[in-house]
Amino acid sequence: MIRPDHILNTVGMIQKEKLDVRTVTMGINILDCRDTNVKNTCRNIISKIKKYAGNFVETCDSFSEKYAIPVVNKRIAVTPVSFIGSNYSVYDFIELARALDRAAENVGIDIIGGFSANVEKGLTDADKIFIDSIPEALSSTLRVCSSINVGSTRYGINMDAVKTVGEKIKEVSELTADRGGFGAAKFVVFCNQPGDNPFMAGAIHGLGEAEAVINVGVSGPGVIASALKRKINSEESCRLGLHDIAEEIKLTAFRVTRCGELIGRKVADYLKLPFGVVDLSLAPTPEIGDSIGEIIKIMGVDSIGAPGSTAIIAMINDAVKKGGAFASQAVGGLSGAFIPVMEDAELAEAVANQELSLEKLEAMTSVCSVGLDMVAVPGSVDAKTLSSLIADEMAIGMINSKTTAVRVIPVPNKKAGEFVSFGGLFGESVIMPVNNLGKSERFVDFAGRIPAPIHSLKN
Amino acid sequence: MNYSYIVSIFIKDRVGIIADVTKAIVRQGGDLGDLNQAVLNGYFTMIFIAEFYSAIDAETLKAEIKNIFVENGDEISLTVKPLAGKTESNSFDDLDCEENYYVMTVSSGNRKGLVSEVANFCRENQINILHLSTKVTEDDKYIMMYLIDLSSVTFLDVFRKKIRELEINRKLSIVLQHNDIFKATNEIKYYK
Numbered sequence: 001m002i003r004p005d006h007i008l009n010t011v012g013m014i015q016k017e018k019l020d021v022r023t024v025t026m027g028i029n030i031l032d033c034r035d036t037n038v039k040n041t042c043r044n045i046i047s048k049i050k051k052y053a054g055n056f057v058e059t060c061d062s063f064s065e066k067y068a069i070p071v072v073n074k075r076i077a078v079t080p081v082s083f084i085g086s087n088y089s090v091y092d093f094i095e096l097a098r099a100l101d102r103a104a105e106n107v108g109i110d111i112i113g114g115f116s117a118n119v120e121k122g123l124t125d126a127d128k129i130f131i132d133s134i135p136e137a138l139s140s141t142l143r144v145c146s147s148i149n150v151g152s153t154r155y156g157i158n159m160d161a162v163k164t165v166g167e168k169i170k171e172v173s174e175l176t177a178d179r180g181g182f183g184a185a186k187f188v189v190f191c192n193q194p195g196d197n198p199f200m201a202g203a204i205h206g207l208g209e210a211e212a213v214i215n216v217g218v219s220g221p222g223v224i225a226s227a228l229k230r231k232i233n234s235e236e237s238c239r240l241g242l243h244d245i246a247e248e249i250k251l252t253a254f255r256v257t258r259c260g261e262l263i264g265r266k267v268a269d270y271l272k273l274p275f276g277v278v279d280l281s282l283a284p285t286p287e288i289g290d291s292i293g294e295i296i297k298i299m300g301v302d303s304i305g306a307p308g309s310t311a312i313i314a315m316i317n318d319a320v321k322k323g324g325a326f327a328s329q330a331v332g333g334l335s336g337a338f339i340p341v342m343e344d345a346e347l348a349e350a351v352a353n354q355e356l357s358l359e360k361l362e363a364m365t366s367v368c369s370v371g372l373d374m375v376a377v378p379g380s381v382d383a384k385t386l387s388s389l390i391a392d393e394m395a396i397g398m399i400n401s402k403t404t405a406v407r408v409i410p411v412p413n414k415k416a417g418e419f420v421s422f423g424g425l426f427g428e429s430v431i432m433p434v435n436n437l438g439k440s441e442r443f444v445d446f447a448g449r450i451p452a453p454i455h456s457l458k459n
Numbered sequence: 460m461n462y463s464y465i466v467s468i469f470i471k472d473r474v475g476i477i478a479d480v481t482k483a484i485v486r487q488g489g490d491l492g493d494l495n496q497a498v499l500n501g502y503f504t505m506i507f508i509a510e511f512y513s514a515i516d517a518e519t520l521k522a523e524i525k526n527i528f529v530e531n532g533d534e535i536s537l538t539v540k541p542l543a544g545k546t547e548s549n550s551f552d553d554l555d556c557e558e559n560y561y562v563m564t565v566s567s568g569n570r571k572g573l574v575s576e577v578a579n580f581c582r583e584n585q586i587n588i589l590h591l592s593t594k595v596t597e598d599d600k601y602i603m604m605y606l607i608d609l610s611s612v613t614f615l616d617v618f619r620k621k622i623r624e625l626e627i628n629r630k631l632s633i634v635l636q637h638n639d640i641f642k643a644t645n646e647i648k649y650y651k
Contacts, residue, residue, distance in 0.1 A: 007641055009644075067639070
């Protein structure tokens, strides 16, 4: 029998501290759906997704009820579609995006990822056409998310792609100007993109994965914040060091991860699919009390972005990995602390109060698990400045052998300091100013490749 | 042939109770099986299975145990009953049986009759209570943690609706979760 205090601890985590399983994501291989005729390919994709995910949502909901743990999102990731698009036209790729949208709708999924490409070392003809299709694909669909891997520690950064991607972000934002440029919130640029990340917008079913697989992304900023508050307010608080706080984060991450692992394995067993990984990420939501920013404040920095913020993120990121890695049989994806500005109420407030600058946010991304995520910038920011911003973030990932990403939303017709809201989990924030506009044009125009770092030579 | 008995003891707590009980069992050539023991407010209670390889009747065993305590001046309440057939393992530690084990956590402002209300609800729904722990919090909240067997429940959503009605009618707060989630979050070993 479980000890009563352990029962109350677990009940408290779920009932009061907003513990949930943030996402159960089914990865599906669609390489075999390819046909020279795009209409057949679309039909094959819709049919295959229905075959594997027909009762996916219902299954997740039933295990959610059994354990009384909310499974917030049920999502699907497919093989990056650029791999099945050889000789397809821009129009064909847009048709593929619409097919993915319909396939997701058919099985009750709100977001599907994998309208993606990996161009870390170079662009194939199909990749170039695919990238051209992204703005129309994202603006004409509701559920499709897109990602591009433009660099890696092993191969360096493809600056031809970075240059083009800056332009595409602008285009998709302008095509969705009536929704505040929301299309750009469904597009993310990666360095070292993992093939088993369950979180959107960057989820894909990577090459090398099984036919279909279940991955899980956990949550838990609220749970960790509550645990730290309890620890700091406890009788022993006068003797607390940061190492004690790190230990508390580890213990809590263990419990959070176990919840995700349990639900994910049950869903996978029921659907007779292999279980892939638990992504240990602390993923905030715009809801009050579910914020990474709040943890920064609890740990003694009163304004997010003040000196000390980067050190705290580094410590959280590491402690979460340590606690979660022991709890799970297989860890993957991004696994660490997310700092998505619009999706985190405290971070968004720090931006509104001009306490958190883009430059400081970039510094914090060098030790978090993702990057510049859900950052709203003025619609007037030019494509080349966006590309330079992306290049900086990719360089952090490449040199540090970690995943970095950029999901930046130029909000059409709005200036820094104005407000934008996308609602739901996508959140809201004040638009961040971008300094030194247009000062990086010559750098971006060089294009070509930034060579891989010396430590890529491991063989 | 084995002779198995189930024995229950209730006695004011002191040092050496288990040592005394086991001394009586060993003297008769017996062996202890599953055992559960608890101390509440200074009183000790224990229930256990004892197995013997030579014939012994319940009255003899009872007298053997009781004499040790009487000699020590203890007042003891003791029951010994023979067990027919093979002894079963302790039910809530048996992994094969756990698919239907749930923990129902019920909390309310402290008042009379809370356990009775919930226990009656379980009986009306043919639900067996395997284990119950309770706790009174500093702010006088009464929390009950029931380990229950939902084998008789066909539809979990229907049962949850009944729980919801109980919550409203009796002004309770109830959380029902499968037992595995507590094991997963509190034990090192991973339970599939």
